Structures are given as C-alpha cells and as structure tokens.
Amino acid sequence: MSNGFAIIRGAAPTSLLGRINVDLDSRYAATPFCEGGFYGARTKRFGRLLIRSPHMADLVMNRAILELAEIALGNWCERIQLNLAQAIELHPGALAQFPHRDQDMWQGALGEVEYLVNVMWPLTSFTAENGGTIIWPRSHGLEALVEEPREAPIIAEAEPGDAIVFLGSTLHGAGANHSKAVRRGIIVSYCLGWLKPYExxxxxxxxxxxxxxxxxxxxxxxxxxxxxxxxxxxxxxxxxxxxxxxxxxxxxxxxxxxxxxxxxxxxxxxxxxxxxxxxx
Known part of the structure; x- marks a missing residue:
C-alpha cells in the first residue's frame, strides 16, 4: 500500500455483507447515539460482532485481507491479532469526523513501525454525499510526522463487497452525511500481536x-x-x-x-x- 490505502473491489461476496447487515439490524436499532465529538452525536457504534452475526467470522478471516495485514505488520511481530470488529451507522446530519490516525492510540515510535491495518467494509454504498470515508493519500509512515498533509484528501467511494484498506498511520476520518439515508459500515482492524487492542x-x-x-x-x-x-x-x-x-x-x-x-x-x-x- 504505497499510498497508505487501497480500495479492493469485490473483496468479499455482496451476499455475505447483506446477511451481516440483516443480522445487525436489531442491534443498530437498539444502540443509542454516541457521546462526544470524536465518535459523533449522529453516529452509532457497537462491537463484539463475532457474536452478533454468524457470518462475521468469514469477514474477519478473509484470506486476502489477512495476507495483506501479515505483509504490512509481519516485520514487527510474531503474529497479528484482531484489534476490533465494530459496526458504524452514520445518520443524516452527521458532521465530518476529526481527521486522525489510529496509531495514535499507542505511544510508540512514529514513522518507523506500522501498528495497525484497518479494513472498512461498506454495508451500504459509501458516497461523497452520505459520509464516505475521507483518506489523505501518502499521509502514512514518516509523513505522519508532517504537521500538514502534502496531498488533498479523497473520498473512498465503495459498495458492499469492496474493502477500503488503510494503514494505522494514514490520516482519515468519516465524512459528513448530507443525504437523507443512513450510511452503514463495519470496521475490522488487525494490529501487532504484542499491543493492547482497541477492543x-x-x-x-x-x-x-x-x-x-x-x-x-x-x-x-x-x-x-x-x-x-x-x-x-x-x-x-x-x-x-x-x-x-x-x-x-x-x-x-x-x-x-x-x-x-x-x-x-x-x-x-x-x-x-x-x-x-x-x-x-
């Protein structure tokens, strides 16, 4: 991932994402909106997805994604681990998220080690209008030490079955939802096996x-x-x-x-x- 991210089209069957989406419906409905400016007052989030859908295991164990994570992280650990599996629902009126790098959870050396690989799996279409993930290309690695990113951001437009993959050092954030519909997605991430995971x-x-x-x-x-x-x-x-x-x-x-x-x-x-x- 020389750009710090990649969009893999058709990384998983659309039908798999559809089944997961149905399985999570009741939990989405029951989950209150987040509290705090980072998570977003018009956003819902919940984890423990491996027990919320019997189909999540297939997504977490996607062979191509795991191989990519092993390549990206394998130089710094003996084995990788699941960092989180979290469902996200962005409601109309949600503001754009504060741009951030997920590696900032850990206070280790920056620019030398990659700690994390994120995979955003859309459950609905990700568009510029409904808050598709915003990514700053080539803002990863040593560029994470630069105060202002050198390149303009892109919106990772994608469909269910596509995988938006980005490094923990890549600057990113959810976009603003200007549409009249919710935007649903699942974030699955993998980190170095010796780190304390997010979840x-x-x-x-x-x-x-x-x-x-x-x-x-x-x-x-x-x-x-x-x-x-x-x-x-x-x-x-x-x-x-x-x-x-x-x-x-x-x-x-x-x-x-x-x-x-x-x-x-x-x-x-x-x-x-x-x-x-x-x-x-």
Whole structure:
C-alpha cells in the first residue's frame, strides 16, 4: 500500500455483507447515539460482532485481507491479532469526523513501525454525499510526522463487497452525511500481536464464548501466546481455559521463538557441562 490505502473491489461476496447487515439490524436499532465529538452525536457504534452475526467470522478471516495485514505488520511481530470488529451507522446530519490516525492510540515510535491495518467494509454504498470515508493519500509512515498533509484528501467511494484498506498511520476520518439515508459500515482492524487492542477481546469474548470459535478465530482474538511468553495464563497458553478450571494448579511452560529456544538449549547444555564437571 504505497499510498497508505487501497480500495479492493469485490473483496468479499455482496451476499455475505447483506446477511451481516440483516443480522445487525436489531442491534443498530437498539444502540443509542454516541457521546462526544470524536465518535459523533449522529453516529452509532457497537462491537463484539463475532457474536452478533454468524457470518462475521468469514469477514474477519478473509484470506486476502489477512495476507495483506501479515505483509504490512509481519516485520514487527510474531503474529497479528484482531484489534476490533465494530459496526458504524452514520445518520443524516452527521458532521465530518476529526481527521486522525489510529496509531495514535499507542505511544510508540512514529514513522518507523506500522501498528495497525484497518479494513472498512461498506454495508451500504459509501458516497461523497452520505459520509464516505475521507483518506489523505501518502499521509502514512514518516509523513505522519508532517504537521500538514502534502496531498488533498479523497473520498473512498465503495459498495458492499469492496474493502477500503488503510494503514494505522494514514490520516482519515468519516465524512459528513448530507443525504437523507443512513450510511452503514463495519470496521475490522488487525494490529501487532504484542499491543493492547482497541477492543478488549478477552472481555468481548470470554472463555465460555471463545471456546466455541474455530481455533484460528480464538487465536486471532488473543487465546494464544505471542512468543516469548506474552499473554499467558498461569504460564500456559490461555486456551487452556477452554477445557480446564481456572483454579487448577499448573506448571508454567516455555513459549519461545525458535531462535530463543536454540540459544536456551546452548545455555542449558553449557550449564549441564559445568555441573557434570563439578560432580566429577
């Protein structure tokens, strides 16, 4: 994504987005408008989408999108994780959102590391009139350190089934809805596996829920360790909670990268050699 974003036409079947849209209807209706200028007083948002539609897993696990996220983020982590899956409904009269970069959630080095890949999936048409996502091309990476973006923004017009993909360092924001209809979309994002995600996945999908997920989904929402040993439960992979009592006593088990395991093996061998010489 040399421009900091890409629009992938027909990235998912239109019928899949249609089924998800129907599944979310009741939740959209029940959800109150957001509070605060950033989220928007004429906007509705809610998460936990993996339990709100049985079809969301297919969207979250879209193979082409996951491969793109792995390419964009893989240099800085051992595995990626789900950052959020959130539904958005922009109502008539919604103001344009404050331009922002999602990487600003984390206070790490800027311009050196990409922390996040966002995917906006339209559930309705995204147009200039109804508040389609505004993106500043080539405002990512080191350009995030520039006070004013060098290029004019574009409006990412798209249809259900298209994927609007952009980096966490890319400047963007929802447009203003000047139409008479709501604009619906889903944001799915993936971040480095060692970061704290926007949506607390272990609260969104506690063990009694996540145990029913396919393994690749449960791992994506955090029920797996990020080597070395990060995100463990009592020194083991948190997936042990799917089949065991949390109060069970258990041994801590190494979870190391291959390079670390090799260095550790050398260290242990040298220590054993010293110990053997001492005993003799």
């Amino acid at each position: 607390n996945q272990w609260l969104a999908y506690p063990p009694h829920i996540a145990r029913s997920f396919p393994r690749e989904i449960s791992e994506l929402v955090g029920y797996v360790q990020h080597r070395p040993n990060l995100g463990n439960f009592e020194g083991q992979c948190p997936s042990v909670l799917f089949d065991a009592d949390p109060e069970d006593a258990r041994a801590a088990v190494d979870a190391l990268r291959p390079d670390q395991a090799a260095m550790l093996a050398q260290h242990v061998a040298s220590q054993q050699a010293v110990a053997s010489g001492t005993r003799s």
